[in-house]
Amino acid sequence: MLSILVQELSLERNLIMAVDTDKKNLFLHLATLMLVLMMIITTLLWWFVSPRLHEISEFLAKLSLTALRLFYLILIFSIILVYIICYTGKNILIARFAMRAIIRILYPITFNLGILFGISRDAIRESFTHFNNAFIRAVINKYDPEEILILLPHCLQNTACRIRVTVDVRNCAACGRCDIGELCELSKKYNIHMAIATGGTLARKIIVERRPKFIIAVACGRDMVEGLTEVFPIPVYGILNRQPEGPCINTRVSVEKIKTVLTDILQEHAEETR
Ligand code: SF4
Numbered sequence: 215m216l217s218i219l220v221q222e223l224s225l226e227r228n229l230i231m232a233v234d235t236d237k238k239n240l241f242l243h244l245a246t247l248m249l250v251l252m253m254i255i256t257t258l259l260w261w262f263v264s265p266r267l268h269e270i271s272e273f274l275a276k277l278s279l280t281a282l283r284l285f286y287l288i289l290i291f292s293i294i295l296v297y298i299i300c301y302t303g304k305n306i307l308i309a310r311f312a313m314r315a316i317i318r319i320l321y322p323i324t325f326n327l328g329i330l331f332g333i334s335r336d337a338i339r340e341s342f343t344h345f346n347n348a349f350i351r352a353v354i355n356k357y358d359p360e361e362i363l364i365l366l367p368h369c370l371q372n373t374a375c376r377i378r379v380t381v382d383v384r385n386c387a388a389c390g391r392c393d394i395g396e397l398c399e400l401s402k403k404y405n406i407h408m409a410i411a412t413g414g415t416l417a418r419k420i421i422v423e424r425r426p427k428f429i430i431a432v433a434c435g436r437d438m439v440e441g442l443t444e445v446f447p448i449p450v451y452g453i454l455n456r457q458p459e460g461p462c463i464n465t466r467v468s469v470e471k472i473k474t475v476l477t478d479i480l481q482e483h484a485e486e487t488r
Pocket residue numbers: 371372375376377379386387388389390391392393394395396
């Protein structure tokens with residue numbers, strides 16, 4: 215009976231995780247396209263200026279060509295590695311180095327050129343979040359409850375609620391008008407620290423104070439990408455909030471999805487709890 219339950223949970227988890235990471239392809243394909251375009255443009259540029267460079271200094275011409283080759287070698291290597299990691303779900307040595315190159319170099323270029331190509335900011339950010347999640351799932355370990363932080367945005371709290379949950383989320387009366395009550399129960403059940411941040415500064419402060427090894431973050435696309443690129447290499451599993459009443463007001467989140475991530479990284483603990 216227990217094994218059937220575990221299998222069912224595992225199947226359910228895989229399905230949710232599959233849905234979570236399916237949208238990664240837009241970012242991955244766009245980043246690859248941008249890389250190819252960058253290579254073509256900079257190679258043409260170098261070809262145009264190289265006669266002048268050779269006139270100035272042979273050494274300068276060789277140095278610039280070597281630097282260009284090295285730069286693209288790192289990016290090509292990084293994108294191949296993250297493809298392998300995201301599609302196989304297997305961790306690879308220097309995975310974090312590859313991810314750093316993608317986050318610091320390819321993401322800003324992909325984002326800006328994607329907009330020029332008419333792709334919406336939200337679609338790119340959403341896809342990047344799913345790409346990040348696919349990467350994180352492959353490279354993370356299991357964690358103890360005290361090493362995990364659940365970070366929520368203030369807009370999850372119902373606007374009619376007067377309780378100051380930002381000071382201490384445990385003040386929540388679990389009235390059911392928003393998802394915070396259910397999330398409080400979840401954090402108590404798994405003994406995970408949960409905090410609500412009213413902005414980036416407070417989120418940074420919470421992270422500096424708690425020093426988590428793994429973060430489950432809920433946010434809108436813009437805050438999510440800013441946050442997870444800023445705190446890298448701390449692994450952040452990003453869950454985008456739903457906005458049935460528009461941005462920043464009475465937003466919602468799938469508590470089930472957060473539970474799924476928790477059971478994934480606290481598997482032993484979850485099985486004990488069941
Ligand atoms: S669930 Fe908690 S935070 Fe949400 S409205 Fe009710 S008391 Fe306020």
